[in-house]
Amino acid sequence: MSETETSRKTYLPAGMPVPAPAHDGVDREFYEAARRHELAVQRCGKCGTFQFPAEWICHKCHATEPGWHRVSGRGRIYSWERVWHPAHPALKNACPYLVVVVELPDAGNIRMVGNLLGDPMQEVKIDSEVEAVFEDHEHATLVQWRLVES
Amino acid sequence: MSEFTVKDKAAIVGVGETKYYKRGQAPVSEFRLALEAILRACDDAGIRPTDIDGIASYSNDRNDSVRVATALGLPELRFSNMFWGGGGGGGSGAIGNAAAAIAAGYANCVVVYRALAQGQFGRFGQTPALKTISGNPAYTWPYGMSTPAQWIALRTRRFMHEHNVTQDAIAAIALACYHHAQFNPRAVMYGRPLTRKMYDESRWIVEPFHLYDCCMENDGAAAVILATRDRARDMKQRPAWVMAAAQGSDFRQGAGAENNPDYATSNFKTLAPRLYAMAGIEPKDVDVAQVYENFTGAVMTSLVEHGFCAPDGVMEFCTFENLTWPNGKLPINTSGGNLAECYMHGLELIIEAARQIRGTSTCQVKDAEISMVVSGPMVAPVSDLILHR
Numbered sequence: 055m056s057e058t059e060t061s062r063k064t065y066l067p068a069g070m071p072v073p074a075p076a077h078d079g080v081d082r083e084f085y086e087a088a089r090r091h092e093l094a095v096q097r098c099g100k101c102g103t104f105q106f107p108a109e110w111i112c113h114k115c116h117a118t119e120p121g122w123h124r125v126s127g128r129g130r131i132y133s134w135e136r137v138w139h140p141a142h143p144a145l146k147n148a149c150p151y152l153v154v155v156v157e158l159p160d161a162g163n164i165r166m167v168g169n170l171l172g173d174p175m176q177e178v179k180i181d182s183e184v185e186a187v188f189e190d191h192e193h194a195t196l197v198q199w200r201l202v203e204s
Numbered sequence: 205m206s207e208f209t210v211k212d213k214a215a216i217v218g219v220g221e222t223k224y225y226k227r228g229q230a231p232v233s234e235f236r237l238a239l240e241a242i243l244r245a246c247d248d249a250g251i252r253p254t255d256i257d258g259i260a261s262y263s264n265d266r267n268d269s270v271r272v273a274t275a276l277g278l279p280e281l282r283f284s285n286m287f288w289g290g291g292g293g294g295g296s297g298a299i300g301n302a303a304a305a306i307a308a309g310y311a312n313c314v315v316v317y318r319a320l321a322q323g324q325f326g327r328f329g330q331t332p333a334l335k336t337i338s339g340n341p342a343y344t345w346p347y348g349m350s351t352p353a354q355w356i357a358l359r360t361r362r363f364m365h366e367h368n369v370t371q372d373a374i375a376a377i378a379l380a381c382y383h384h385a386q387f388n389p390r391a392v393m394y395g396r397p398l399t400r401k402m403y404d405e406s407r408w409i410v411e412p413f414h415l416y417d418c419c420m421e422n423d424g425a426a427a428v429i430l431a432t433r434d435r436a437r438d439m440k441q442r443p444a445w446v447m448a449a450a451q452g453s454d455f456r457q458g459a460g461a462e463n464n465p466d467y468a469t470s471n472f473k474t475l476a477p478r479l480y481a482m483a484g485i486e487p488k489d490v491d492v493a494q495v496y497e498n499f500t501g502a503v504m505t506s507l508v509e510h511g512f513c514a515p516d517g518v519m520e521f522c523t524f525e526n527l528t529w530p531n532g533k534l535p536i537n538t539s540g541g542n543l544a545e546c547y548m549h550g551l552e553l554i555i556e557a558a559r560q561i562r563g564t565s566t567c568q569v570k571d572a573e574i575s576m577v578v579s580g581p582m583v584a585p586v587s588d589l590i591l592h593r
Contacts, residue, residue, distance in 0.1 A: 070348065073346050074338045132467070133339055133358045133361045135349075135354065135357045136408070136410070137349075139528075165343045194346075196346055
């Protein structure tokens, strides 16, 4: 990596699409929590089912507005990939980079997608323990993941 | 099985294709390509274009059915239908919908078409340069996970992890498709054979996919004509009868941010049993299969979910020898498919499946009676189809 890349404060360069709540507001709480460096997902107040991404009803018992629940941000790698081909213009000089799917055992094993921080050429092992890292951008906060030393 | 089935109620009686181009090289507009493919399919079937009274397509085809009906001067459009969902998941579904319209008496002669000129519109393999993103893509795009290659790679990796699969299995699929394209002069990769060394040395797109694990991006159009049982019997071509068609999606397969509970799946676990039940056959009865290759990993899981091998039997089954014409246990993608013939969103696979029934494939499976198509694995909804003689 070049010096400019290692000194980058965010994992991927600027210019990626900025995440924003859906127009109908269904997932606003997730983004507001991330801004506060908290991880919040839906959990049905009636039947306890976790749900991510958010929806207006619980897919299990169909109760409306399932409610929000703060989770620990501890998870394990469920799958991963090293991306070599830039599919977005902002990534032209950012490859390779690592994408992980993380399963959250304390949130009903819902999954989140993010980048695995650190060396993009590191060996990645499925089931490795990771924790959420909140990466602040000007208009949004991304949820990234780093390995937890065992 | 309910008596309400499309089995043997309709047949593919005509197929048409434009020349297949590399992306951006179509010399005429996408809509004109669509019309040319339809006219060729009519000619192949031996019908007048004005005999068409139904239209079906998929993947939000830009070439509006009413504009097509108007351009063709159809006297009476009785059925127009779009299969929900993007990608190639609706290819067989559009054929199934056409057959259902015929079985129900909505229409007598339905055309299914798909036209693509990626040079004239956006590309599938590129992410639009948007400033903000919301909805499900907001949970993946900002992290550089935005293309089909990238989500199918994640699911393929998980499957490989769970079932001890190595690169050899998916490489064999790519090599089989390229092998078959070498017999097919229509194929964009005709005359460009692929070796394992070339595969291994090709660049990674996203691990575990090399360049040759990924479909091409092409321009062109394809069309298929279906007709009623009575009409199909005495037309110009041997009819390829619709033996079974299935479409749909398994439990929460559309969940965002990779939250489909059954993760490393092609999404055929509930469809394939319905397909076989309607056809009244078993996997061993299938003579030849066209399995949509968006990416080789999704072909692998589709073969499993259609019962050709067990999840833990992939390494044994997915070999070049087993998957290739003329001696393989199950020759797949005998025209070269999306990897090496043309990425016409899988409609070219349906045409090839019909050719196998007619006996006119460039890799003709001897005495092929039962010909399968699997459309758009690892998207939602998906669809599949069985044709027979």
